[in-house]
Each structure stands twice: as structure tokens, then as C-alpha cells.
Amino acid sequence: MDAAFDHSRPGPARAGLDRLRLMWRRGRVRRFRAVGLLCLLASLLVLGVALVPAIFPITSLMVPLLLGSLVLNPRQLPWFVAWIVVLATTTLVLQQEVSTRIVAVAVIEALMVAIVLVTARRRSSLGVAGNTGESMFVDLRDRLLNQGGIPSLPPGWLVESALRSASGTPFAGDFLVATVLDDDTRLEVVVVDVSGKGDAAGTRALLLSGAFGGMLGSLAPQDFLRAANDYLMRQGWEEGFATAVHLSLDLRTGRFAVCSAGHPPAVQRHSGSGRWAVLPSAGPVLGLVDEAEFEVAEGVLGPGDAVILYTDGMVERPRRDIEMGLDRMLGQAETLLRGSFVGSAERLVSSLGSPDDDRAMVVVHRR
Template sequence: MTATALATRPARSVTLRRALTRLRRWGHTIENQMAVGLVLFSTTVAVLVTYFPEQTPFTSLMLPVVLGSILLGPRTLPWFVLYDMALLTYCVSQQESITPRTLGATAVQFSIALVVLVTSFRRTRLGVAGLRGETMFVDLRDRILDQGRLPGLPPGWAVESALRSAGGTAFAGDFIVAAEAPDHRSVQIVVVDVSGKGEAAGTRALLLSGAFGGLIGALPADGFLPAANAYLLRQDWDEGFATAIHLWLDLTTGDFEVRTAGHPPAVHRLAGPGRWSVLRTDGPVLGLIDDADFDVARGRLGVGDAVLLYTDGMVEEPRRDIDLGIDRMLGEAESILRGSFVGAAERLATQVGSKDDDRAVLVVHRAG
């Protein structure tokens, strides 16, 4: 490495730090401007309520409080709510006659302000609130989905995936991570089911999707599950386990390897006889046993063949054996995939499985 390159790195680092500092200052400036605007708005409303009571509803002071809960951060919001409550007290004291209805409206407004105040204290743990907090969660959700974005495969190959969360929420405990080899001759795909479901598992799924995304692109096929298991053990979570199924596929020959970690088995469809075969492999759940071994099932995808990976939400239901669930899924898959594999994953995830559990399905098809 040249001296010029070594000198450029610190310069870039300083430039990045300065840019981040300017961004933070800009964010604080915008929030301060919104706070000043809301204070002026609240004051204007208080004046209207005091001097024009016939034209201005007494409850109008709640509008700036609600706007503040959306726009202001957790440091500024409590002071703004207290200021608004002081204005409300002043407006009540200036009323010519205080009726039971006025007292009731005042009590309701104080209750709403108290709820906003308590919420702002809870948001202090996160450090952001309102629209910025929602934007962060949307960004986190999009990053989970981006991790599962499947690489473009060469002509003759088709791969589709679908994710469904319990209750239709945006966060799920199931996710998919994929990586293509630098020489574009093979691809690795892993389908993971984190313990829990819905939003409860979404945070762990986010962390694991990033970690597994780095592992799957840096390790050979037989090294991924042991490394993922070691990573989960280091986290020492109370609910730190996950199941996974890993597929390595040679895009030139069609040879593939499947390994599972406490996960439902993959299924392989042979185009000739049109039969599905279950690829059973053994391996413990990730995050429970140190130095675990994971068996491998090998096969080859010929023209027209397909392999299907899925999570337990596709085949498990209360009081039903998982083998019966697999048989039902394969029966649906045979009718859904007959004639065309386009949209196969979406159709399977929609029509098969438990609506009360997260579901993920991935279909790899060799078209020609």
C-alpha cells in the first residue's frame, strides 16, 4: 500500500466524522425549529381560547400536544407538554364560569397530556420518537428484507421466496439470506426460523440476518452452520435458539447439498416421475449445543427439477403431526406448481401453513 493511500484513509475518516456531526446538528436545528413553532402555535390557541371562547373550542389545546408527540424528540417533548399544561391551567382560570362540563374537559386534557408525558419518558430509552422512530423501524424492516434479496441466477435457473409474519405485521422471526460465489458458479441460501414469532422475534431476526449475511458469504458450505451455532452461543440470550436449513447449489452441474439445524427437511421434486422426496438430515438447533455436527444430504437438480425450503409455520399446526403437515404442503405444491413455477413461493405461502405463525418458503427450479 502506498503512502498516498495511507494518508487518504485518515482524511476520509475525518471527512466522514465531520459530515455526521453536521447531520446531527442539522437534526437538532430542525427539532428546535419545530419546538419553537409548536410553542407559538400553543400560545396562539391559548389566546384564542381565552379571548374568543365562543369561536374556539376549549379542547383545542390538545392539538399542539398531539402534534408534539409526533414531531418532537423525547428530550424536548416533556418540556413542551408541561408548557402546554401551564397554558391550559391559565385558560381555565380565565373562564367566566366553570361548569362541570369545563372541569370534565380539563380532566380529559390533563389525562391525555399525562399519557403523552409517560410515553415520552419510555421513548427516552430509545433516544428517538415520533416520525423519526417510525422511520428507523421501517429502515430496519427493509434491511431484513434486503438481506433476503436473492441474487440473480444465470439463465436456466429460477429462484423465488416469500415471507409471511404472524398476524400480518411487518416484522417476523423467519428470514432468508443468500450469497453467490465470486466466480458465479455456486450459490448458498439459508432459511432461518428464530425462536418466537412476530415483533417479539423481529429484533433477534434483524441481528441474526446481518450476522448470517456476513457468514454465508465468507465461509464454505460445510462451515456455515457451525459458525452460526457458535455465534448464537456467544449471545447468551434467554431465547437464543434458532432453526435453519442451508442449501449449497452448483449452478453449472446442478449438484446441491442440504444441511439442517433442528429445521423441517427440504423436499426435492423430480420432473420425470413428478414425485417429491424428503431430504432428511440431522442437526441440533442453533444456539443450544457447542461443537455440534450437521449431517448433509446430497442430490442433483436436473432440468425441470425443483427443491423447496420452508419453515415450520408452513407445516406445523396444533395437534397435528409434522409429517402430515409436510404431506399436505406437498399436495398443495403439486397442484400449485403444475405447469408453471412463476409466483410459486407467494402462492404457497398464502395458501399453506398456519396464519398464527411466521412462514417462509423458498423454491429453486432448474428450468432448462
């Protein structure tokens, strides 16, 4: 005998729909609560200006205006600004005498209203309030930095990374992406230099870091730069080119392969001789040549050996040849890395390169 169906209990679809309706209503309540509180604050300030002008100056209305520009969305803000204009006009009309000070206050308030409206119009393309847009921007920055983090490696290996932006912010045209694959037996690292520098290149770096992070490890090492080049060719950017160097390292044997796309060459330190060797890998810049091919440099990292990947900001300066910059970097590396590789990337980035260019470095050391 079939069990009777209980019509009093909502099904999963009905329960999910009710939950969405509840969340939507709560969101509307929060949005209208913010508008109501700001309107109440503005009204109380107008009352204070009318009753106690010695304590509440006329410019007090600028406080709720600025708060509204931070917390209200682009659809609510124009109506709130209109309400502020009405209150400010009423306050000015109620003044007993029109002095030069009152005229100056009126001009300042009108200027502030214009600034808020222009800012709101620029933010309307996002459709979010000011603080929400900034939070989204911070979240994107954190994701870029997290993708550039080096995963934990098996014992016997040390990887150091460092990044400096020309603008002094976490956004830069240089970035790196790293991952460990095949049950902690293979390390994949790519260091990229996007055209431009600082904040101007930050948006392209964010997009490319996500795309390259998806490709890295999903493709065979020899196919990564070709896929990255195809991706950039499809974007159709006017300044959409980038240089990159890709390292694939077997953590069991120390065997590695390095591919470069218009990027300064990686260098290897041999612990036995203490000498640095340039790894001769070459290829065209990403995003300029269709169906490009990239030369591969192979080698082995023995105990004490190291490989350094870096961007051109580490070796290039105005009026100085890149070869001279590379020689200076290797000489500094020999001095700073003597005895310990811990913190090596930070020390090298801090002491080398041009402060007017983005700088990035990765140091891989086998202990």
C-alpha cells in the same frame, strides 16, 4: 525554490471541522425552530380561546401537545409539556364560570398530558423523537426484507421466495438470506425459524439476519451452520435457539448440498418420475448444543428438477403430525406447480400452513 504556503486557504482538517460545526448549528436551528413554532401555535390557540371561544374550544391545546409528542426529542418534550400545562391552566382560570363541562375538559387535558409524558419516558431509552424512532424501525424492517430478497440468477434457473407473518406484519420469526458467489456460479440460501413468532421474534430475527448475512458466502458451505451455532451460543439468550436449513448450489452443474439444524427436511422433485424425495439431513437446533455437527445431504438438480426449503409453519398445525403436514404440502405442490413454477412459493404459502404461525418458503427450480 519551495512554493509559498497559502495561509488564507484552510486545510482539509479545518474545512472538515467547519463543515461539522455548520451541520451541528443547522441541526440546533431546526430543533429550536420546531419548539418555537409549537409554542407560538399554542399561544395563538390560547388567544383564540380567550377572544373567540365559539370558534376555538379549550381542547384546542391538545393539537400542539400531540404534535410535540411526535416531533420533539425526549429532552425538549417535558419543557414543552410544562408550557402547555401553564397555558391550559391560564385558560381554565380565565373562564367566567366553572361548570361540569370545564371540569371534564380539565380532567381530559390532564390525562392527555400524562399519556404524552409516559410515552416520552418510554422513548427516552432511544433518545429520539417519536417519528424518528418509527423511521428507524421501518428502515430495519426494510433491511430485513432486502436481505431476504433473491439475487438475479443466470439463465436456466428460477428461485421463488415467500414469507408470511403470524401477526400480519413484515416482522416475523422466519426469515431467509440469499447470495450468489464465485462469479455467479454458486447460490447460497439459508431459511431460519427463530424461537417465538410474529413481532415478538422480530427483533431476534433482525439481529440474526444481519449476522447470518455476513457469514453466508464468507465461510465454506460445510462450516456455515457450525459458525451460526457458535454465534447463538455466545449470545446467552434465554430463548435464543433457532432452526435453519442451508442450501449450497453449483449453478453450473446443478450439484447441491443441504444441511439442516433441527429444521424440517428439504424436499427435491425429480422431473423424470414426478416424485418428491425427502433429503435426509439432520442436526441439533442452533444455540443449544456446543460444537454441534450437522449431517449433509447431497444431490444434483437436473433440468425440470426443483428443491423446496420451508419452515415448520408450512407443515405443522395443532393436533396434526408433521409427517401428515409434509404429505399434504407435497400433494399440494404437485397440483399447484404443475406446468409452471412462476409464483410457486407465493401460491404454496397462501394455500398451506397455519395462519397462527410464521411461514416461509424458497423454491429453487432448474428449467
